[in-house]
Amino acid sequence: MIVLAQQVASHPLSPMQPLLFYVFAALTVGSAWAIVLSQNIIRMAVYLLTTLAGVAAIYFMLNAEFLAAIQLIVYAGGTLILIVFGVMLTSKNPFMQLVTSPLERALGLFIAASVAVMAMVALLNSPVPGGAAAPAAPAGHDHVARIGRALLSDYLVPFELAAVLLLVVMVAAAYMARRTQR
Amino acid sequence: MQDIISCLQSIATPQLIAHVIVIMVIANLMLGGCAYLILLERKVAAWTQDRIGPNRVNFSFGLVSLKSKHFGLGQALVDGVKLLVKEDYDPPQVDKILFYLAPVFAVGTALVGWAIIPWGGLMQWGDQTLVIAAADINIGIIYPLAIGSLAVYGVVVGGYASTNKYSFLGALRATAQMLSYEIPMSLCVLIIILMSGTPRAEDIAVLQAAGGLHHSWNILFQPLLAVIFFTCVLAECNRAPFDLAESEQELVGGYHTEYSSMKWALFFLGEYMHMITGSAMFALLFLGGWDLLPFLGALPAVGGIGLVLLKFAIFAGKVFFLLFVMMWIRWSLPRFRFDQLMRLAWRSLIPMTLILLLASGVIVYLRLSPWYFLLANIAVFVGGLFVGPLLPQGPPVNRRVPLAGSRFSPLVEVAAKG
Numbered sequence: 001m002i003v004l005a006q007q008v009a010s011h012p013l014s015p016m017q018p019l020l021f022y023v024f025a026a027l028t029v030g031s032a033w034a035i036v037l038s039q040n041i042i043r044m045a046v047y048l049l050t051t052l053a054g055v056a057a058i059y060f061m062l063n064a065e066f067l068a069a070i071q072l073i074v075y076a077g078g079t080l081i082l083i084v085f086g087v088m089l090t091s092k093n094p095f096m097q098l099v100t101s102p103l104e105r106a107l108g109l110f111i112a113a114s115v116a117v118m119a120m121v122a123l124l125n126s127p128v129p130g131g132a133a134a135p136a137a138p139a140g141h142d143h144v145a146r147i148g149r150a151l152l153s154d155y156l157v158p159f160e161l162a163a164v165l166l167l168v169v170m171v172a173a174a175y176m177a178r179r180t181q182r
Numbered sequence: 183m184q185d186i187i188s189c190l191q192s193i194a195t196p197q198l199i200a201h202v203i204v205i206m207v208i209a210n211l212m213l214g215g216c217a218y219l220i221l222l223e224r225k226v227a228a229w230t231q232d233r234i235g236p237n238r239v240n241f242s243f244g245l246v247s248l249k250s251k252h253f254g255l256g257q258a259l260v261d262g263v264k265l266l267v268k269e270d271y272d273p274p275q276v277d278k279i280l281f282y283l284a285p286v287f288a289v290g291t292a293l294v295g296w297a298i299i300p301w302g303g304l305m306q307w308g309d310q311t312l313v314i315a316a317a318d319i320n321i322g323i324i325y326p327l328a329i330g331s332l333a334v335y336g337v338v339v340g341g342y343a344s345t346n347k348y349s350f351l352g353a354l355r356a357t358a359q360m361l362s363y364e365i366p367m368s369l370c371v372l373i374i375i376l377m378s379g380t381p382r383a384e385d386i387a388v389l390q391a392a393g394g395l396h397h398s399w400n401i402l403f404q405p406l407l408a409v410i411f412f413t414c415v416l417a418e419c420n421r422a423p424f425d426l427a428e429s430e431q432e433l434v435g436g437y438h439t440e441y442s443s444m445k446w447a448l449f450f451l452g453e454y455m456h457m458i459t460g461s462a463m464f465a466l467l468f469l470g471g472w473d474l475l476p477f478l479g480a481l482p483a484v485g486g487i488g489l490v491l492l493k494f495a496i497f498a499g500k501v502f503f504l505l506f507v508m509m510w511i512r513w514s515l516p517r518f519r520f521d522q523l524m525r526l527a528w529r530s531l532i533p534m535t536l537i538l539l540l541a542s543g544v545i546v547y548l549r550l551s552p553w554y555f556l557l558a559n560i561a562v563f564v565g566g567l568f569v570g571p572l573l574p575q576g577p578p579v580n581r582r583v584p585l586a587g588s589r590f591s592p593l594v595e596v597a598a599k600g
Contacts, residue, residue, distance in 0.1 A: 042342055046280060049335060056328075065321045072328035073368075076335075077361070083338060084357055144321060144381055 020061060028054030039099065042083060049079045066143040200305070200312045208301060208316060209293065216454040217258035223509050224257075230513040268443040273344070276440060280343035285445045288336025288452035295329040296459040298322055300384040301497055302490035303472050304483055313384055314490050322381040323371055326463055330367075330418055334360040336452060337420065337427050341437035352436025355520060356427035359417060362527035363424075367414035369535040370407055373542045374400060374467050377555065387471030388483045396552055398476040401468040403552045406559040407538055408468040410531050415460035417527075420453060422512040426520055461504035465497060472497045521579055529573065530566065537562050 031050040038044050052075045059068035100108070151159045221236065228235025239256035242248040272281065302314030319325050334356060341353025377400070378386045390399050401408040417424040428436035438449050465471060472493035474480045481493065518526070541558035582590040 040277070043277070043280060046283065046335070046339055049332075053332065065319050066324070069321050069324045069328035073331050076328075076331045077364070080331075080334065080338065080357055080361065083342070084354070142320065144324075 017061060021058065024054045024057040024061070027051075028058070045079055045083045048082070049076060052076060052079065064143070066147060196307050196310055197312050197318070200307075200314060201316060201318075204301065204314055205316045208296065212296070212455055212458055213451070215458070216451050217262055218255075219454050219457070219505060220261065220450070221254070221258045222506075223512075225254075226506070226509040227513050230510075262447075265444055265447040270443040270445065273346075273440050275345045277343040277345065280339050281440075282445075284336050284340030284343055285441075285448035285452075286336075287332065287339060289448045289455075291329050291333040291336070292452040292455035292459070295326050295333070295456065296462060298325050298383045299459070299462045299466060300387055300471060301462075301494050303387065303481075303485075303493045304384065305490050306484050306486060311484055314494075315383065318384075320382060322383045323375065323386065323463070323467065324381055326459065327364075327368055327371060330456075331360075331364060333418070333452070333456060336449065337437045340441065340449070341427070344437070344440035346440050348433040348435070349437050349439045352427040352429075352433050352439075356420065356437065359420075359424065359426060359523060362524060363414045363417035363531075366410055366527065366531040366535045367418060369532070369539055370411040370414065371467070373404070373407060373535070373539050376539070376542050376546055377403070377552065379546075383466055383471075387466060387473070390470040391473035391481060391483065393478055393480075395477065398552075399468065399470040399473065402476060403555040404468070404538075404559055405556070406534070406563050408464070410535055411468065412464055413526075413531065415464060416508065416511065417523075419456045419460050419508075421457065421508055423515040423517050424523060425517065426523060429517060431517075457505060457508060458501060461501045461508070462497070464504055465500040469500050519579070530570070534562050534566060537565075 028051050031047040031054065034047040035044045035051065038047060052071060056068045056071040056075075059065070059071060225235045227233075235254070236257045237251055237254040239254055239260050240248050240250060240252040241256045243256065243260070272278070297317040298315060298319055300313065300315045305312045305314055337356040337360075338353045341349040341351075341356065344350070374386065375381045378389050380386065380389075389397055391397075420427050426436075428438060430436070433439070438446055441449060470476065472481065474496055481489065538558060541562070542555060545552075545554045545558065584590050584592040586593055
């Protein structure tokens with residue numbers, strides 16, 4: 001049994017894993033496609049949620065569990081805010097249809113094409129040879145402790161700067177939302 | 183064929199088989215248990231209100247004649263059949279895609295949320311130690327928080343897609359409520375991770391079960407934190423007194439007004455499964471998980487199948503007790519008003535947990551005895567009692583509107599003066 005367990009550990013790609021990868025990749029790409037095609041802002045937000053959840057599932061499969069959980073907590077929570085914004089900014093009618101003009105369509109196509117070219121160039125120049133799957137992090141790694149140590153030693157200054165930035169944003173939000181004196 | 187067999191052999195480690203067995207047992211127990219929790223809820227409601235409650239449906243179902251009524255235990259099955267065969271009506275104005283997606287969010291998140299709960303502790307199998315949980319994830323108790331942040335979408339999306347103003351109000355209330363109560367809940371989990379030194383669910387249970395004066399149930403060290411966490415669990419499960427998203431007296435049914443039949447039942451299945459997961463989290467974080475009695479260290483951390491079953495029984499007993507407490511609270515306390523709900527989260531729970539986090543960090547850093555946590559809890563509670571009245575008051579609610587014909591009618595005052 002130990003030998004078998006070691007085999008599995010040394011060979012993390014069980015036959016289920018490519019199948020699951022394709023399922024989650026299809027979910028991610030399909031819902032991203034649906035965001036672009038949809039005309040209703042709340043539906044877009046919900047499709048964005050499934051896209052983010054699909055990416056989180058792929059993180060789980062790569063054993064990057066902490067990253068996956070943070071992806072769900074931060075980005076899924078962010079989508080909730082997006083829904084609230086979508087409702088508030090279209091306060092007259094939240095069921096409004098968004099119509100894109102031809103100019104916006106051309107502009108969007110141009111930006112999408114340039115991002116796609118950039119991504120392809122980056123992929124083809126990446127150190128992982130032949131487009132092979134990136135190596136998964138070894139299971140049973142203590143990611144939380146390692147990430148915490150890295151944040152408070154090597155990346156202390158950016159970490160603290162981000163914290164200060166968030167504090168400034170929070171104070172500003174509280175100031176803007178304060179009750180006006182009458 | 184040979185390849186497939188050898189491949190299967192390499193995957194099917196004892197640990198994986200243990201995971202699969204736990205998933206099959208717990209998922210089925212939860213699905214069946216939810217039907218009976220609804221029956222229990224109705225019984226508890228009846229006892230609270232001095233009624234008898236559902237007691238007529240026995241297991242004969244009209245097929246055979248039985249004398250005994252079996253305490254109405256057949257009710258849960260009959261209710262299930264009723265919900266399945268009821269007409270599944272979609273109101274014509276709804277947003278079809280999202281209307282169908284919302285129950286999926288509600289049940290899908292509930293079905294995966296309990297994955298890390300270590301129901302049976304650790305098991306010795308040959309020379310391996312198996313974790314008796316549905317999944318052994320090394321981020322442990324952070325995982326239910328991540329799933330919990332997805333669970334709100336069932337309510338929000340369902341309320342939006344119904345195209346009904348009551349549903350929509352329910353959805354917006356749920357949004358604000360979930361965003362607010364997620365913060366103190368995460369902070370509570372963070373404090374437990376801080377004092378345990380690990381986010382792994384199994385290690386937290388083992389640490390509390392170790393016995394002795396310095397390792398005991400966390401509720402003894404952090405009673406205030408336990409109360410805060412339980413409050414947040416109630417709010418996250420949309421349970422009374424925090425069920426403002428559905429509040430049937432104001433919003434008809436809130437987010438599920440337009441839902442009927444099995445789609446409605448899926449929302450309720452999700453709610454009850456979230457209750458079970460929340461209770462299990464509370465039992466794990468504060469009541470020592472599978473530990474029998476505090477201070478004794480009565481049960482060893484690793485053992486055979488008998489010990490696993492015993493631990494599971496203890497864990498399930500604690501979860502059942504907490505579920506009963508939730509129902510007890512629901513039928514005893516009136517619903518909060520929305521401004522009270524928001525003020526509770528932002529002006530008391532979040533500041534108190536933040537101060538507790540700071541205090542716990544100092545205590546852990548100085549390696550003091552865990553009883554200093556209790557001291558910090560008492561200090562924060564007493565401090566809150568003194569500081570609370572000094573804080574600036576919120577805007578006045580329940581203003582007396584002088585309206586003719588009302589309790590505060592101006593005519594009455596005039597008449598009294600004259």
